[in-house]
Amino acid sequence: MDLSAAERDAADPLSGYLARFLPAPGVAAYLDGNSLGRPLSASVERVESVMRTQWAERLIRGWDEGWMDLPVRIGDELGRVALGAASGQTVIGDSTTVLLYKVIRAGIGLRPGRDELVIDRDDFPTDRYLVETIAADRGMTVRWIDEGDVTPERVAEVVSERTAVVIVSSIAYRSGFLADIPAITRLVHDAGALILWDLCHSAGVLPHELDAWGVDFAVGCSYKYLNGGPGAPAFAYVRADLQNEFRQPIAGWLGSARPFEMGQGYEPGPGMRRVLSGTPPVLGMVGLQDTLALLDEAGLAGIRAKSIALTEFAIALADELLPDAVLATPRDPDRRGSHITLDHPAFAAIMPRLWERGVIPDFRRPTGIRLGLSPLSTSFAEVELGIHAIAEELAAHR
DSSP states (O other): SSSSSHHHHHHHGGGGGGGBOOOOTTEEEBBBBSSSSBHHHHHHHHHHHIIIITTTTGGGGGGGGGGGGGGHHHHHHHIIIIIIOOOTEEEEOHHHHHHHHHHHHHHTTTTTOOOEOOOEEEEEEHHHHHHHHHHHHHHHHHEEEEEOOHHHHHHHHHHHHHHHEEESSOOOOOTOBOOOHHHHHHHHHHHEEEEEEEOOOTTTTSOOOHHHHTTTTEEEEESSTTTTTTTOOOOEEEGGGGGGGOSSSSSOOBBBSSGGGGGGOOOOHHHHHHHSSSSSOOOHHHHHHHHHHHHHHOOHHHHHHHHHHHHHHHHHHHHHHTTTEEOOOOOSSGGOOOOEEEEEETHHHHHHHHTTTHHHHHHHHEEEEEEEEEETTHHHHHHHHHHHHHHHHHHOOO
């Protein structure tokens, strides 16, 4: 290998950002940033400040601090920094599951007369379960994308004049395969259908141009590469020209045109406010502001470059030290996100020992160890230490 981990860290232009995250005592290598990102010191201070001043001191008067506007205000910042979205198209609130449900149902309403939904059979369970449930409730048919990675060719095999909405993950949660977002979006539009991109594994680590690509809808979580914390609220993007006809199925008071009038009958609010339902999760949102500032400062182009470098390094080490493991992730960096998955029949057995050693990867059944390499909080030394530990535990297991 041309450079050691130490040399790579010394040459890394983003290495200085590691110190902005809170330390994790006893953890030698955190390799699961695509499941739960590490907390920023600034976010802890911000949340504590909101609790001690805006909440504890002002109590109900804290709503005068602008809490009610946070879903749209932080949504606009997320859109600008990470999604390539002009203002007025992104909002924060609810869980990923709830927002996916809202958007899928609304998308069906925007394509009356079409009776099919399209999704990858290997997509994240929530996405599949929602599609199956919605299809059953609406008397629709699910058309499955089979046979591996979601390529334009495979999507073309199942979309038709009967397709209402296509639901695709930008990066496959297990393999790390990166879909061709612009090409698939164009293909779906050519069929007259709408597309919903699940950005859970790409938001904050991959440059997006949702407006330029003509994406209809997007939903993603904020607790992976956006470091919002466990259960932090998700985000939804709805293209501007679709908003006036967007009819979501969970009509709550905050999404209404005049929420504080408490009037009879639901009238949807303007723009992205109609995507909202209930009271904003204030404490869950405020920590996102520091990550967005960090992403803006570091630049997603540089973050993506380090992501590629980290995964290239991990794959090279795995080739050398784990020859019996099977790489489930594309070797082509243009088709790979910021995590890799290695399969081996003994990986389930060695996971407890890895965690005892302070090496924290992820495990995906039946045989996959997933290494989530968050560029701003992961060093090359951690990657090296982690893969050496996997090799040592495999050898001991034999």
